[in-house]
Amino acid sequence: MKPILRVENLSFAYEKQTVLENINLEVFEKDFLAIIGPNGGGKSTLLKLILGINKIQSGDIKIQGKSSLQFLNKIGYVPQNTNVNTDFPIKTSEVVLMGRTSKKIFFFGYSKDEQQKAKEALEKVGMKGFANQKIGSLSGGQRQRVMIARALFTNPKILLFDEPTSSIDVAGQKKIYKLLKNLSKEITVIVVSHDLSIVLEDATKVAYINKTLVLHDALLENKKFDTKNDHFCEVELLHMLGNSHKKSCSC
């Protein structure tokens, strides 16, 4: 089987600071890849390279064997911080419609077809009734789901999520997990997350990124942990993966 996404010998630096070094990664169709690692480890940077927001400096990123830039409408993206700009006067449906890539011009608005698609995308994330609400009036978790709908607008083959649950409440997080899991039945999902419930229960692969990348396939087969009851933190997980430099649990 050919990988849907292949990263080869990728290195990247902002000005002089090297952030990623010799990254190699293969992701196959319907994989659910969780990316973990410390703050500043370069996780967001890798996603931005895949998306073409950051320009590749050395190495290569291929989607289905071609340059990833040719496939941008096949990649959906939910950025890390979606709680910015919340008093902006924009309706939920308009946010979703930002997901389109078509260059066609419509007078002062959107085509029927596109509005229909936006409705469908909102339905998929369980936000159907909110199309006409101002984005700022939604809760953090609802807003996050709208951003997922925006990413789904073009029916992508790969979905990239950058810390989808970091800024929302517990109830909202649960809904997002469920949604991600459902989506991953049809779409390849790559998610940067510190959430154990994602990393241990949903993911089929785990990559640890701190400048370099270490991949763990097998971790999840032997589910040793009951994440629901015990206090359990990421540091211990990293210990288990053999990558942690920290000694104590800070959470």
Added chain:
Amino acid sequence: MLDALSYGFMQNALIASVLISIIAGIIGSLVVVNRMVFLAGGIAHTSYGGIGMAIYFGIPIYLGASLFAVGAALLLSFISLKQKNKMDTFIGLIWAAVGMAIGVIFVDLTPGYNVDLLSYLFGSILAVSRDDLYFISILLVVIILTLTLWYRDILAVSYDSEYAALRGVPVKFFYTFILVLCALSVVVAIKIVGLILVIALLTMPIYIAQKLSSTLAGMMLYSSALSLLFTLVGLALSYTYNLTSGASIILVAAFFLVVFLLIEFLHHR
């Protein structure tokens, strides 16, 4: 009061008020949601300098001020796209000071010129000419056409420029284009309602409108309507009590803003 409308200059003033209010509502909304208020202020002050230059070199005011303002817009857009975040306030204020100073110096240097540049602080809405009306009408048509064709792109760039870029929207182009439209709007508005009123119209109605609307288009409509209301009430007061028109309009706007803030405050308790 209504007999005032039989004067040609009053009619022109009214037409100009309507057109300028619509422009201010649209451009002001764009400037606010794109967090370009300081840039717009910088451009406004620079245009003021442009008027001084135009007077000195004896070229038509609109041409001179437009060139100056558009030049400032391009430069500011270039700098702010280069190094986001930091520059806003800083560069905006430097430009304001330098632009104005240049304008004033050039007028000083103009031999025998005794029209005070100060008149451009409060504008001269009661002395609107045919040329003024043509210039604003054309500008308004350009602005409305732009929005008709590219509303969603402009919305996308304003709301989330990183994502817009990802979806292939030419973000830098639209950012620069918004600043250029802003520069041209500021130029007419300065000539007609004056520098001080421009800044007032670009901020006070917009602030209220943003709270009232759930779409960018709605915000533009509300701002335009509010600008028009403030301008007409201000003009009526100015005519009736023989007050300076620009100052009257600003006080009317400020009065409504305070009332709005009070209502909002009481509502939230």
